[in-house]
Amino acid sequence: MIDKRIIDFIQEHHLLTLSTSKENIPYSSNMFYVYNKENNSLIFSSDIKTKHAKDFIENSNVAASIALETKDVKKIQGVQLLGTITELKAEELNNATKQYLKEFPYAEKMKLHLWKMKLTFIKMTDNKLGFGKKLIWEV
Numbered sequence: 001m002i003d004k005r006i007i008d009f010i011q012e013h014h015l016l017t018l019s020t021s022k023e024n025i026p027y028s029s030n031m032f033y034v035y036n037k038e039n040n041s042l043i044f045s046s047d048i049k050t051k052h053a054k055d056f057i058e059n060s061n062v063a064a065s066i067a068l069e070t071k072d073v074k075k076i077q078g079v080q081l082l083g084t085i086t087e088l089k090a091e092e093l094n095n096a097t098k099q100y101l102k103e104f105p106y107a108e109k110m111k112l113h114l115w116k117m118k119l120t121f122i123k124m125t126d127n128k129l130g131f132g133k134k135l136i137w138e139v
Contacts, residue, residue: 002040002137006124009077010035010066014103016042016081018117019063020055027051033117034103036096042081042117043088043096045107053115056085062117074127082121088114 019028029052033042042064046053056062062085067078088096096114101107124135 002122003124003135005126005129006079006122006135006137007035007037009079009124009126010042013066013068016044016064016066018044018052018056019065020052020059021061022055022058027055032104032107034099036099036116039116040119041083042119043100043114044117045100045110045112045114047111047113053113056115060084060086064117073131076125076127078125080123080125081117081119083117083119086116086118088116092116 014032014034015030016033017028017030019026021027029050031044031046033044035041036043048054048057062083064081064083065078066081068075070076093114096116097112100112100114121138122136126133126135129135
């Protein structure tokens, strides 16, 4: 069971940094996401022509991070994530589209190509719980 504090943090934010790797060359990109609690995944949109999409189509194992931007050491919070990317299809795509557009209604005017990052590992640093306090979850 994932600690509620981790879920709350992920749901309170909307921008992640996704890191991919192709032929042992890393690459990072930023994107909006929504958290799908039912299947413990992050839903995001990305055109298949982007560098990061080409990378994760070839190598679905990815890393990501979500962080609170602050200079106050006592308030530092963030998650480091591992997971696998799959393209959403059929009923899962319909449900994800509704969820994504509810969070980002302006995206309705865009051509969405939704993907799912199924989370397999989460490490949260939460200095509000004590300096350097870590909460860890993995499959």
